[in-house]
Amino acid sequence: MSLSMKRSLMGTMVALAVGWTGLMPAMAADYPTKPITMLIGYKAGGQTDLVGRATARVMSEQLGVPINVVNKPGAGGAVAAAGLQREDADGYTIMFHANSVINTAPFLMKRVTFKPEDFEYAGMITAYQAGLVTQKDAPFDNLEEFVTWAKANPGFSYGSLSPASRMTMDQISQKEGLDVNIVPLKGGGDMINAILGKQVVLALSGGIHNNYPDEMKMISALTTFRHPSAPDVNTIGENGYPIGMDTRTVLILPKGAPRDILDTLANALKAAETDEGFKKIVATANVPIMYFDVDASYKEMQDSYTSNGAIMKNAGIEPK
């Protein structure tokens, strides 16, 4: 509390000092000299918001200026990202978000037309461990066993959180000829309810199932990598379905932000990788740290955008 007060007081003083030296363009060399605003495109209290706030704390210590977190929810982050595009590319407005807003949302929503090259990226820090989950005592442990079980039990229920998660089940059931009832779910909490209450047999989890090791198990990872929390479980690609999609948290800046500002931010972000407080928070939330620097982030954005687009196109998903 007192710390934050001191900090914001310092920030104000710095801001004042900068203010009277005139309105010359922010010099990248001495960046940053005033408080940074960090947009998060979800409501306060969610997992991404939490990781974002923890990141902001570490980066603020590294950079020596306060970072104010502003929640600007709407359309899965697209509202905040569209707002970011209108901001100056001076590094004082940044956005911390899941990269799905750029590499997945455009394929689902007609009015979201972002492309990777519409923004600059200053590093990625954590990954989401999406997977197909079921009750701990379910009579199958992997995708093959599930398919065998499902053929013997037509009319089972699958919990779907979005068109993308529906697509996952459609791909499997089309190939194997399964009879499935797709139950729409709204959000992670609804998913937990449905699994624990045995309303559905299988559901897509964005990673929250890791908080229930005694109640849930994952039968297939929907990412391109095996999950650090469940290294023995196959990825969906290894199961024979090339539909793995990765989501990571990324620092997004408006188009045109200078490279040295991006590097400064990425270096500050890297500190989170080894910060004890940050590690504790993400470990509790079961979020793996996977740091990418500026170049790796650009590549990851491009690659995932292309591969996600191909997967969606194959599955016949049209933006709505």
Added chain:
Amino acid sequence: MRRADIISGMVLIVFGLVMLFIVIPTQIDTAPDGFVSPSLVPNMMMILITFLAGLLIITTIRNKAKETQEDAAPPISKAELVAFLKLGSVFAIALMLYLWVAPLAAGIAIIVGSLVALGERRPFIIIVMPTLILFGIWLLFYKLLGTAIV
């Protein structure tokens, strides 16, 4: 209220039909096969509203209770309409200030504007009240809670 009920019933019927046949079909796409239609619930609600509005007109006409004094007065009094317009313009001015000048100016405009619109003329109050409220909010959010509003 009798006349108001009949008029609002008619307005609602027109509204419901416009929604049903023009707005909902153009604003909600159809879903692919196998999905429940996304326009199912909006359509159901508009059908319900149109039906109930019709019912409202019929019951009001059939219910031939004599006009009481309360019924004769228009539901919105002139003073209320004036207040609505006055405060509405205060908001309009504040929004313009927010968009083109600064959020702070908009905040002041809301307080000062509505004070003046409601008949406050003492300069002391007009100066002191916005100062106190804005300072209090700044203290509470920016200093005590460490959050920025704008």
Added chain:
Amino acid sequence: MDYLITGFYHVLTPSTLLWVTVGVTLGYVLGALPGLGKATGVAVAIPMTFYLEPVTAIAMLIGIAKGSGAGSAVSAILLNTPGEPSSAPTALDGYPLARQGKAQKALKMGLFASVIGDFISTLVLIVLAAPLARYALLIGPIELCAILLFSLTFIGGLAGKSLIKGLIAAAFGVFFATVGLETETFIPRLTFDILELDSGISLVPMAIGMLAIAEMIVQAGNMKKLDAETANMYSKGRKKEDNIVTASDWRRSLPAIFRGTLIGSIVGILPGLGASVGSFLSYGATKKASKTPEKFGTGMIEGIAAAESADNAVVPSSFIPLFALGIPGSVIAAILIAAFVLHGLTPGPQMFQKQPQMVADIYAAMLCASVILLAVGYAGQRLFSQIIRVPIRLIIPGVMFLCCIGAYMDSSSVFSIYVMLFFTVIGFIARKLDFSFVTFLIGFVIGPNLELTFRQAIQILDQQAINLIYHPIAIIFIILTMVTVVWIARGSGSSKRAAKAAEVDK
């Protein structure tokens, strides 16, 4: 139990108590200010808690939640501007009481009912969290759909003089709730290509516009009358019993409080209902149980007791699914998850096994917060009740400004202000034409869940209605809904007669 006693040792330290008091006071003040409320308070306080000990931080957040729940009754009673839909029923009888010069009586009853509801519900949480949460899981989409249907019918049947108009308002509420991306296909509905509408119309700015600003405009139009009333109220000389809760008030209100606490506790455990449903159901049940239902809305003290006890009982019991299963039962519970994780706690069954002492500490802090709330609220109501002496002319600007801040903070964008203003206009018209904005809000709150659970139910039942026989709880509520429909249909006739009788009395 041993843990709980140790928990009290841990909590009853000056620093923890201080922060709980800070939380409760902050929540109470934010709640009492029109336009600001629960969600604003807790969200704003999260950054603060970075710097506190885990138990202290969580206790402070819970303090804010409890304080704002009780505080929101203040603006509802004094100004008829409930900060949140859940205290709208408090205003129905609270504001008339305040206009009769009995503001302090109403405020005190509101506070007592809040604290009792909150305290008992906290005890329920402590004793029954784990086992109850397991049973709550039996309530799946099918059961929930039936319960929602019942709640909507029951509440819809109460509001307003005309059943038809009440239903129209409710239909509009459900209709507006469909705006945004549809859950299953992500097809935008009625968004007019506005990206901000994709996630739907936000409840906070909407409720602020409909409940608070629209009311301020009406009061601005009747300023002279209201100021004359105020002057008259204080010239008459005041009776002591107008300021206190008398023994006879208690007799009338206690059953309502206990009923409200029970309803609130149950509603809190169930996913997807929320505080507004709790307080409206409780208000309705008390009205239904009363011998003089037609007097509700004119200043019945038990109306306040019913609404406030349920409103506040929802908060602790919504933590039951959070603590036992890690499922957030309310907005505040969702925000608390972040606070838990921030401090290395994962809400859910493991919390009880891994850190039982921590859980007990939080329980102890919650009980302390209840007691502190009583003290803070008692001091606060004395202060806030003076507001009623201030001429309306000076109140309206302040309220409007605070409402703008509350709405703006919901999304940090001016779009929220547009939403607020849009619903101000609708609220103003609805108020003047006697369309119940209460049923509108309930339709809006329940609508999306009703639609979603209905679709879920169809899929889970394998599209066969006959499979319903495996869901007896759902069948019970479907029957209850039918009974309610019959009761409303018959009741509306009798209430018309009662209204006519009341007319003759005048």
